[in-house]
Amino acid sequence: MRKLHQKLKRWAAGVLDIPQDVILDMPRITMIGPLQMYVENHQGVLLFNHNELRLLLSNKGQLLVRGEKLVIRQILPEEILLEGHIRHVQYLEPGQ
């Protein structure tokens, strides 16, 4: 049932030509090399220090960013601009 729901959503996104991230409620990530990372549509900061950032996502999963000298340049609701040396980006599925 859930799978069907997902499928329907995906199909709608394709047919209606709506960006996937809007339909599927996923984060949109824009990166400029390893220097800058712009994450839209996240659910909040779970952890932040100068070599790790964890963001909560809407599906209860997490986005994990590792690097050095991380600085949050700007924080807006559901948007975050991160700078520094980004080494590693990883998705953590819910319940992992």
Place this chain on the structure above:
Amino acid sequence: MVNNEEMVYWWQGYVLIIIKGKRLERLINRMMYQRLSAWDLVRLSEEEAQVCITVPDFFRLRTLLKETGCRIRIVKKAGLPFMLKRMRPQAGLYAGAVLFLAMLYLFSSMIWSVEIEGVSVPEQEAQLRATLADLGVKPWNFKFRVAEPSEIKRQVMERLDHVTWVGFGYKGTTAYLKVVEKTLPEVSEKVYPRDLVAKKKAVIHDLFVESGTPKVKPNQYVRPGDLLVSGKIGREDQPQQTAAKGKVWGEVWYVSEIRVPLKQQKAVLTGEQQGRYYLHVGPYKLKVWGFGKIPFDDYVIRDQTYSFSIGAYTLPVAWTIEEVHAARQTELTLEKKEATELGIKLARDKMAAKLPEDAQIVEENILKKSLDSGKVYIKIHYSVIEEISMAKYTSQGE
């Protein structure tokens, strides 16, 4: 951080703070949802983070801090409000500096003088100046309040009809207007067909015709309005109208009457005199010597003014010496002959004053002389040769 946003923050003023607390992530999320303007967030250690925040939001942050139990320490204050605070002791100096710069800028964008080039006639220059002043190009006006140079060019061109090209621009604080005037071909004086007719009764003495056809001969008698020189030239059957031009001298008769009394009053100087000295300064006349009333019953004043000049420039100071000569009226009785001579002289002077300059008296005849109740009465006849022609415009149709 985008540059112009940073500028906005700088205007508002911002602080760099260190936040100390256990649940920093929670605070960050709270800040996020409260839409606080915060940036450059760095985690320093487990319990410390550093962040920049604008001053208004800093106060909003403090309410959040109470909820999350964090403490803050201000590290650095930056931006305009803090700068002003720091400058307060020397406020006058800084205000003066800013004012000076503002004045410098304003005065340098002012028009100080208007130069007009290429106009030959002073009246036209004045007219142009007035035109420009109407458009706002005048001293003490700001350049940015005046229309564009191209617009001014257009307006000046519109208002003046004798210019071919107008250039307008600024050189620093001087507005330059350059005008190239139309060089019109010499307009030959448009002549209308005309004849020359007689002004007064006369006998033609001589004529000199430049253009036209003479219609009279010497020794011919003419009345006022008689045609002297016709503007028609060419053959009888195909006449062309031109402007008659020339001079016609005629002999004109005048009769003049004059009465001369035999008893004549005449002022004779007694030899007594008094000096009076005046100093003129500009429009004022100042008596410096010779005060009091003139001590003579009858007097003649002769004065002479001396002004001082350096080169071509006359100083506004002058010196006037008045000599007041005492006079005595004496009565002298003329002989009849003397009175007649005096009368003739007077009549001739009167005649000469009445006649035009190029006229000459060729003959004078005394018609009548009589002595009546102490006065000599003389009637004199003059023959005068003078210009008698007068232009009379004829319409084309005639």
